[in-house]
Amino acid sequence: MGYNKTRMGLTRTCKKCESNFQITDEDLSFYEKISPTFDDKKYNLLPPTLCPECREQRRWAFRNQSKLYKRKCDFSGEPMISLYSQDKPYKVYKEEIWWSDKWNPMDYGRDFDFSRPFFEQFSELLHAVPRRGMHQDGTNENSDYTTFGMSNKDCYYSSTCFFCENSYYSTYLQRGRSCCDCYICFGSELLYECTDCKNCYNCNFCDNCENCTDSAILDDCRDCMNCIACKNLRKKAFHIYNKPVSKEEFEKFTAALKVNFAEEKAKFDQWKLQLPFISTHIINSENCTGDYMENCKNCNFCFNVFQDAQDCKYCHWGTGAKDAMDCSMAGLKCELLYEVTATAFANTCAFMNFCRNSSNIYYSDCMSACNFCFGCSGLSHKDYCILNKQYTKEEYERLVPQIIEHMKKTGEWGEYFPIEISPFEYKETVAQEYFPL
Numbered sequence: 001m002g003y004n005k006t007r008m009g010l011t012r013t014c015k016k017c018e019s020n021f022q023i024t025d026e027d028l029s030f031y032e033k034i035s036p037t038f039d040d041k042k043y044n045l046l047p048p049t050l051c052p053e054c055r056e057q058r059r060w061a062f063r064n065q066s067k068l069y070k071r072k073c074d075f076s077g078e079p080m081i082s083l084y085s086q087d088k089p090y091k092v093y094k095e096e097i098w099w100s101d102k103w104n105p106m107d108y109g110r111d112f113d114f115s116r117p118f119f120e121q122f123s124e125l126l127h128a129v130p131r132r133g134m135h136q137d138g139t140n141e142n143s144d145y146t147t148f149g150m151s152n153k154d155c156y157y158s159s160t161c162f163f164c165e166n167s168y169y170s171t172y173l174q175r176g177r178s179c180c181d182c183y184i185c186f187g188s189e190l191l192y193e194c195t196d197c198k199n200c201y202n203c204n205f206c207d208n209c210e211n212c213t214d215s216a217i218l219d220d221c222r223d224c225m226n227c228i229a230c231k232n233l234r235k236k237a238f239h240i241y242n243k244p245v246s247k248e249e250f251e252k253f254t255a256a257l258k259v260n261f262a263e264e265k266a267k268f269d270q271w272k273l274q275l276p277f278i279s280t281h282i283i284n285s286e287n288c289t290g291d292y293m294e295n296c297k298n299c300n301f302c303f304n305v306f307q308d309a310q311d312c313k314y315c316h317w318g319t320g321a322k323d324a325m326d327c328s329m330a331g332l333k334c335e336l337l338y339e340v341t342a343t344a345f346a347n348t349c350a351f352m353n354f355c356r357n358s359s360n361i362y363y364s365d366c367m368s369a370c371n372f373c374f375g376c377s378g379l380s381h382k383d384y385c386i387l388n389k390q391y392t393k394e395e396y397e398r399l400v401p402q403i404i405e406h407m408k409k410t411g412e413w414g415e416y417f418p419i420e421i422s423p424f425e426y427k428e429t430v431a432q433e434y435f436p437l
Helices: 025-034 052-060 118-128 247-274 393-410 430-434
Strands: 003-006 009-013 020-024 069-072 079-082 159-162 171-174 177-180 183-186 189-192 195-198 201-207 213-219 225-231 237-240 290-294 297-300 302-306 310-319 322-330 335-368 371-374 383-386
Touching (some): 009 025, 020 025, 025 335, 052 310, 052 322, 052 430, 118 393, 195 201, 213 247, 225 247, 237 247, 297 302
Parallel strands (some): 159 171, 171 183, 183 195, 189 201, 201 213, 225 237, 290 302, 297 310, 302 310, 310 322, 322 335
């Protein structure tokens, strides 16, 4: 691994894939901004040694959201559905147990050993502290097979869904009702096999559509109803292959479609290739690069980022983040994030998994309502902790700089957790979906 200084920052060679990548002066300024300060001394994060793609792959390797198993709760012995198979070397608790006062994550606290690498000690902590079985919010109802969501009712085998009802086998839904086999759909009802759809009703096999009703096999259509096999239409009704038809012709075609649907879908997939495709799906955004962004500003190399995100870079799946870099499934009401996953309502956090309502957290996992913690796992409403051990503010501010200097010597400071300490097999994780081996 090497790098060259340029007028625009650094040119570095990724130590994993060996491709060259740029670290700009703006990136270096961000690393300085997110770096912690103790006793008026800034402990700057070292620039990354992996390219943006390899960094993203490494983060996703810590997230399993769709591979479910039957196992026993290690606290009560009761059967449960879990993201962790029974043979995993971790203690796994049911959600209601994990969030209860029946156990104390501080019982697993330990001293930092300066003779060993930090990641080795953190991995041992992950193996000791009980893990959440499904990462569910307590507001779900009759949705035991859903993961990473909240306020869902009667949903089955879906992940990252919010305020949904009667939805199945779907991922990334918001306010969806009676949706099945859908991906990234918002505010819709009665959808089947739809992708990237918004405010649609009773639609099947539609992609990139908005405000469409009673339609099927659409691509990039807006405000359409009673349309089949159409692309790029706006405010149309009773169209087939982009041509207007009578209501009687439409009903006749619909009846035939029930018999020859597969054939018609294959025909449409070839037909649509002769029509133009939109280059990016960036709406109401300023100075942005990437795809699927809405109401954003100064967001570069970002994808699926919405709701007033600002000054973000290399973020995938984020809502409303400000001043963030290298984030996956993070950002709601957040500011100053770096190399984090599944984080909301947080600020000044780096190298984090599953964090919410917290600030000034570094190198930690599954934290809630915590502040000024380093190398911790499973804590809630705690401040000034290291490896799940409580310290005074003065002790914390004296010890963390020593740990940082130690991590600099071991080459760990500024690096996200190595894939090897992920609690999941690679094939179980989202990394396998985006970066298949």
